[in-house]
Amino acid sequence: xxxxxxxxxxxxxxxxxxxxxxxxxxxxxxxxxxxxxxxxxxxxxxxxxxxxxxxxxxxxxxxxxxxxxxxxxxxxxxxxxxxxxxxxxxxxxxxxxxxxxxxxxxxxxxxxxxxxxxxxxxxxxxxxxxxxxxxxxxxxxxxxxxxxxxxxxxxxxxxxxxxxxxxxxxxxxxxxxxxxxxxxxxxxxxxxxxxxxxxxxxxxxxxxxxxxxxxxxxxxxxxxxxxxxxxxxxxxxxxxxxxxxxxxxxxxxxxxxxxxxxxxxxxxxxxxxxxxxxxxxxxxxxxxxxxxxxxxxxxxxxxxxxxxxxxxxxxxxxxxxxxxxxxxxxxxxxxxxxxxxxxxxxxxxxxxxxxxxxxxxxxxxxxxxxxxxxxxxxxxxxxxxxxxxxxxxxxxxxxxxxxxxxxxxxxxxxxxxxxxxxxxxxxxxxxxxxxxxxxxxxxxxxxxxxxxxxxxxxxxxxxxxxxxxxxxxxxxxxxxxxxxxxxxxxxxxxxxxxxxxxxxxxxxxxxxxxxxxxxxxxxxxxxxxxxxxxxxxxxxx
Amino acid sequence: xxxxxxxxxxxxxxxxxxxxxxxxxxxxxxxxxxxxxxxxxxxxxxxxxxxxxxxxxxxxxxxxxxxxxxxxxxxxxxxxxxxxxxxxxxxxxxxxxxxxxxxxxxxxxxxxxxxxxxxxxxxxxxxxxxxxxxxxxxxxxxxxxxxxxxxxxxxxxxxxxxxxxxxxxxxxxxxxxxxxxxxxxxxxxxxxxxxxxxxxxxxxxxxxxxxxxxxxxxxxxxxxxxxxxxxxxxxxxxxxxxxxxxxxxxxxxxxxxxxxxxxxxxxxxxxxxxxxxxxxxxxxxxxxxxxxxxxxxxxxxxxxxxxxxxxxxxxxxxxxxxxxxxxxx
Numbered sequence: 001x002x003x004x005x006x007x008x009x010x011x012x013x014x015x016x017x018x019x020x021x022x023x024x025x026x027x028x029x030x031x032x033x034x035x036x037x038x039x040x041x042x043x044x045x046x047x048x049x050x051x052x053x054x055x056x057x058x059x060x061x062x063x064x065x066x067x068x069x070x071x072x073x074x075x076x077x078x079x080x081x082x083x084x085x086x087x088x089x090x091x092x093x094x095x096x097x098x099x100x101x102x103x104x105x106x107x108x109x110x111x112x113x114x115x116x117x118x119x120x121x122x123x124x125x126x127x128x129x130x131x132x133x134x135x136x137x138x139x140x141x142x143x144x145x146x147x148x149x150x151x152x153x154x155x156x157x158x159x160x161x162x163x164x165x166x167x168x169x170x171x172x173x174x175x176x177x178x179x180x181x182x183x184x185x186x187x188x189x190x191x192x193x194x195x196x197x198x199x200x201x202x203x204x205x206x207x208x209x210x211x212x213x214x215x216x217x218x219x220x221x222x223x224x225x226x227x228x229x230x231x232x233x234x235x236x237x238x239x240x241x242x243x244x245x246x247x248x249x250x251x252x253x254x255x256x257x258x259x260x261x262x263x264x265x266x267x268x269x270x271x272x273x274x275x276x277x278x279x280x281x282x283x284x285x286x287x288x289x290x291x292x293x294x295x296x297x298x299x300x301x302x303x304x305x306x307x308x309x310x311x312x313x314x315x316x317x318x319x320x321x322x323x324x325x326x327x328x329x330x331x332x333x334x335x336x337x338x339x340x341x342x343x344x345x346x347x348x349x350x351x352x353x354x355x356x357x358x359x360x361x362x363x364x365x366x367x368x369x370x371x372x373x374x375x376x377x378x379x380x381x382x383x384x385x386x387x388x389x390x391x392x393x394x395x396x397x398x399x400x401x402x403x404x405x406x407x408x409x410x411x412x413x414x415x416x417x418x419x420x421x422x423x424x425x426x427x428x429x430x431x432x433x434x435x436x437x438x439x440x441x442x443x444x445x446x447x448x449x450x451x452x453x454x455x456x457x458x459x460x461x462x463x464x465x466x467x468x469x470x471x472x473x474x475x476x477x478x479x480x481x482x483x484x485x486x487x488x489x490x491x492x493x494x495x496x497x498x499x500x501x502x503x504x505x506x507x508x509x510x511x512x513x514x515x516x517x518x519x520x521x522x523x524x525x526x527x528x529x530x531x532x533x534x535x536x537x538x539x540x541x
Numbered sequence: 542x543x544x545x546x547x548x549x550x551x552x553x554x555x556x557x558x559x560x561x562x563x564x565x566x567x568x569x570x571x572x573x574x575x576x577x578x579x580x581x582x583x584x585x586x587x588x589x590x591x592x593x594x595x596x597x598x599x600x601x602x603x604x605x606x607x608x609x610x611x612x613x614x615x616x617x618x619x620x621x622x623x624x625x626x627x628x629x630x631x632x633x634x635x636x637x638x639x640x641x642x643x644x645x646x647x648x649x650x651x652x653x654x655x656x657x658x659x660x661x662x663x664x665x666x667x668x669x670x671x672x673x674x675x676x677x678x679x680x681x682x683x684x685x686x687x688x689x690x691x692x693x694x695x696x697x698x699x700x701x702x703x704x705x706x707x708x709x710x711x712x713x714x715x716x717x718x719x720x721x722x723x724x725x726x727x728x729x730x731x732x733x734x735x736x737x738x739x740x741x742x743x744x745x746x747x748x749x750x751x752x753x754x755x756x757x758x759x760x761x762x763x764x765x766x767x768x769x770x771x772x773x774x775x776x777x778x779x780x781x782x783x784x785x786x787x788x789x790x791x792x793x794x795x796x797x798x799x800x801x802x803x804x805x806x807x808x809x810x811x812x813x814x815x816x817x818x819x820x821x822x823x824x825x826x827x828x829x830x831x832x833x834x835x836x837x838x839x840x841x842x843x844x845x846x847x848x849x850x851x852x853x854x855x856x857x858x859x860x861x862x863x864x865x866x867x868x869x870x
Contacts, residue, residue: 359641359671371669373636381641382671386546386617386705388642396672399698403671 011192012244014111019243027102027235031228032095047090048082050228054097055079057226094228101232107195107218151185153352153415158293161355161367162191165289166244168273169194171350172262172296172412173250175303179217182248182297185350195240196248197233197269234272241276241290242283251408257312259302259528261416261477265405273358273404274397278383281390286380289367292404294353294411300419301347301502302525309525313442349480353411360404413532416477418470421507423483424495425526426533427462428454428508428517445520453514460488467491469535476533548573549709550616552631553623554581554605557648559594560685561620561710566600567688568712574605575612575635582607597686613638618646618709620676621664625651625820629663636668644702646674646695650731650787651820657827659728674702675724676710677731678782679790683798685716692717694782696727719782726774730765730784733828733842734791735802735821737761740845741792742799742806747859757841761788764839768828771835810859815849822849 038045058075066072078093085093161167171182179196186193197220220233240247249269252262273290280288302308354362357379361369369379382400385391431454433439436447467483470476483491492515499507499522506518507526517523549565551558554576562572562585576582584592585605606612613635623631628649639645645664653663661673674697684691695706695718703720711718721727737758744757766779778784791800799807802821809815815822829846832839844861847853853861 361669369641371636372666373633373668375636375669377641377669379641381643381669384642385701387543388545393701395700400671402698 012246013193013195016195016245017108017110020106020108023236023239023243024099024102024106027232027239028095028099030239031098031102031231031235032091034231035094035228036091047087047094048085051078051090051093051097052082054226054228055082057224061223061225097228098232101224101229102236105197105218105220105233105236148347149181149184149188150349151189151352152349152417153295154354155189155352157355157363157365157367158191158291158352159189160365161289161291161293161363162246164287164367165291166241166276167191167194167246167355168241168270168290168292169246169248169295170251170270170292170408171248171294172416173252173255174259174297174299175255177303178250178255178297179248181348182295182350192246194246194248197237230268234268234275237269237272238276238279241272242280244288251405255304255308257308258531259305259308259525260531261296261412261529263409263412263532265408267398267401267405270404270408271398271401274383274400275392277358277379278390278392278397281380281383282392289379290358291355291363291367292358292408293355294408294415296351296353296412296415296417298349298351298417298419299347300421300498305522305525306503306505309521312525313521349417351415351417351478353415356404356407356411358404359400360407362407410475413477414475416529417480418477418530419480420483420491420495421498421526422529423463423466423479424459424492424508425523426530427459427466428515429523429527430462430466431455431458432517434458441520441524445524447520452517452520453511454516456489456492456510456513456515459492459515463488463491466530466533466535469533470530477530544571545615545617547571547709548616548618550575550612550619552619552621552635554578554585554593555622555624556594556682557685558620558622559597559599560682561622561648562603563597563599564685564688564712564716565710566603568715569602570709572603573612573616574603575607575609576605577607579607581605594682594686609634609638613640613643617642618644618705619670620710621645621647621649621660623649625649625660625823626654626818628653628660629667632664632667639668639670641669641671643668643670644672644674644705645670646676646697646702646706648676650677651735652732652824652827654818654823657823659725659732661724661728672699672702673697673724674699674706675727675731675783676706676718677727677787679786680716681790681794681798688715690715690717692719692782692786694719694721694727694778694786696721696724696778696783698722698724721775721778721781723775723778725772726769726776726778727783729769729772729774730779730781731787732820732824733765733768734761734784734787735800736825736828736842736845737765737788737821738791738800738802739806739809739819739821739825739849740841741788742803743810743845743848743855743859744806745792745803746807746810747855749859758785758788758792760841764841768832768835768837768839768842771837772831809848809855812855814851825849 035045035047035050039047055075055078059072059079062069062072062075158167169182171178179198183193196217198217199220199222218236221229237247251265251270253266256262270292273292277290356362357369359379359382361371361377361379363369364376368376371377380390383390383396432444432452435454436444438444467479470479471484496508496510496515500509503519503522505522507522508515509518548571551562551572551574554574558574562574565572574581574585580592582605585599585603588599588601621628621632628647645668647660647664649660652658653660661675664670664673674695676693676695678693680691680693693716695703697703700722707718707720710716740761741754741757744754762780762785765784766776769779770776792803794800801819805815805819805821825842825845826849828839828842832842840861844853844858848855848858
């Protein structure tokens with residue numbers, strides 16, 4: 001279907017700047033009021049306790065920079081003063097902290113920047129991404145973005161949901177390019193731009209920061225560990241959803257270091273969907289729905305693969321939660337990646353899954369929730385008590401959010417597109433394991449890479465077998481269309497070709513009738529996309 | 542409160558459903574049974590003695606309907622007390638009428654046939670109900686019918702479900718309900734205790750004596766707990782009412798009231814071949830499969846499963862069980 005026949009969805013973000021002050025105010029008031037009323041109920045929730053946690057958390061974070069810095073002393077002073085402060089002073093301090101962070105988190109939406117990004121950037125980037133250097137061919141390639149970033153899945157249902165409620169896009173997260181690729185996909189699908197929380201570190205790349213900051217992204221400072229900050233962040237997200245701003249969360253939290261399809265999801269921001277639904281219903285707005293859309297962003301090659309897998313293997317994932325020196329921080333590297341890999345057809349595929357309601361029920365093409373048997377069901381029933389009143393119940397909603405998380409994880413597996421690089425990497429690892437008798441990846445890595453020569457015939461056989469296993473079970477994922485009729489030999493050739501286009505080390509390369517492993521780490525990284533699929537020996541064990 | 546909020550809906554007019562209805566009715570609670578049998582509906586509605594449990598006098602505040610839509614309209618809180626072999630079918634029928642506002646707890650101490658799923662997942666797969674729970678423990682229908690003091694565990698991930706359960710089916714001095722969030726553990730414990738009941742029946746049939754019998758029961762609780770822990774449940778659940786409590790009651794009642802699983806164990810000890818359907822036997826196979834998938838070693842359960850499959854002779858099995866229970870703590 002020609003997407004141009006579909007009317008473009010309303011860009012709710014266009015009105016963001018007019019509402020920004022009132023959003024920040026509403027967020028602040030809710031967080032402050034909640035704390036003040038809780039403090040009245042029990043000493044355990046006293047303002048002193050809340051402020052103390054902020055002060056100590058900040059002192060711990062800042063002490064590395066010296067104990068005499070202005071910032072450190074500000075919290076040090078607060079911690080010392082707390083015991084002698086009046087309730088009025090504590091209230092004022094709490095208000096000032098909450099309002100400061102609400103302001104800091106709130107994004108901005110500049111319609112001029114959006115128009116530029118929407119109308120000028122895609123053709124310009126299309127030109128940049130095209131590997132053909134001739135100007136004429138470059139001009140011809142303008143508007144050929146469709147061939148480069150493919151969009152698949154339940155687009156009709158997503159559009160229907162968009163017209164009657166607030167969308168929460170929840171994609172898998174492999175690369176910092178995800179939000180940009182998804183941005184293009186939304187624009188091409190005539191879906192509106194979305195707001196999202198981006199790590200404050202991403203704003204350090206001034207080029208990206210300019211766009212992110214002016215296209216509705218809000219800033220999430222992952223260094224801040226105190227719970228008051230998380231409350232402000234969640235409330236900000238809740239208020240945006242209630243006001244109808246389509247949003248984007250990465251439930252995996254951070255980029256998947258291992259490249260495995262995410263199963264352990266962070267439910268914090270996801271939980272704001274249920275809270276926003278309850279708040280809207282309590283405010284009498286029963287028509288506006290909230291829809292959670294699973295999205296998989298699939299790359300044949302990943303820009304930051306080398307750094308991410310190193311990080312994963314070094315088991316420093318946690319310590320280096322914020323990587324500031326990876327491929328994404330170098331603009332030249334991004335363009336190199338774009339020209340060499342994204343320029344090829346189907347190199348990045350965005351796949352929209354069936355939208356869900358905040359309790360995890362799938363919705364039909366008209367945006368109505370359905371039970372597991374496909375019968376329509378009104379979502380408000382789930383948050384009504386025995387007297388049919390809509391009630392706030394954080395414990396209840398946390399269980400719904402957990403259910404939603406399970407549904408999302410299943411959707412990620414189901415909707416993951418498996419490309420030649422993933423299939424061949426997995427097959428190669430299986431052959432290497434069978435030939436050496438070593439299953440443990442760390443032991444395999446210690447073997448000399450040149451010693452691992454895999455007979456092409458065995459590799460092709462393994463590719464055939466893996467493809468058959470995936471095709472037989474839709475829960476495993478989707479084999480990319482073009483690979484279904486291809487011979488295993490052609491799939492191997494294609495993967496080896498793509499592996500040679502970008503990474504500094506060749507993951508796999510041909511050597512006569514053998515295929516050699518050039519980088520076991522990268523091989524492991526790409527095979528991990530299929531790690532949830534167990535078959536053959538692994539299953540028997 | 543509204544009548545809907547105060548009425549307990551019961552699906553299934555078997556011994557447990559009818560006994561619970563009578564107990565709650567006597568405590569002055571409004572109860573509505575949903576049964577497909579017009580005969581049961583007529584008997585209960587008229588306050589006549591139930592033909593299924595002639596000794597049971599049904600109080601007037603217990604009603605019954607055969608129309609599922611009327612049932613769903615009049616109740617919010619539902620107790621599911623049907624057989625494990627028919628639960629999926631009955632829940633599918635219930636699913637035509639209920640919506641997201643309903644709450645359902647089940648009292649089925651077995652996995653659902655034929656695929657051995659936990660019953661709470663069957664409820665959510667077949668109906669729009671997401672707020673589910675389980676009531677489990679050593680409450681025999683005869684105790685409920687006679688109004689003898691008893692206790693059950695109510696487990697649900699939702700605190701609201703356990704609160705409603707305690708409010709609506711807790712009866713001071715008679716029915717005490719403990720609560721837990723470990724629904725996975727409670728369902729596994731309740732179903733698996735059926736499997737171990739076969740082992741106790743077998744041991745009794747072989748006349749092993751009270752000492753080894755006690756060791757066997759203790760080992761059974763320990764095995765269940767290991768499997769439960771691997772499946773994400775809390776170990777303490779298996780040593781509580783749903784696990785050890787259920788196993789003790791199922792393997793203690795003898796003569797004509799003995800549980801089918803206990804009787805099966807006795808029959809095997811007497812050399813009879815197992816054919817047909819038994820909830821404990823299904824739980825033994827399902828538990829054994831689950832243990833293999835999770836990499837947990839459960840010698841007693843494996844032995845029961847292999848006897849039932851005809852892979853082990855009773856004499857050999859008895860020796861294995863005795864060796865196992867005396868070998869390791």
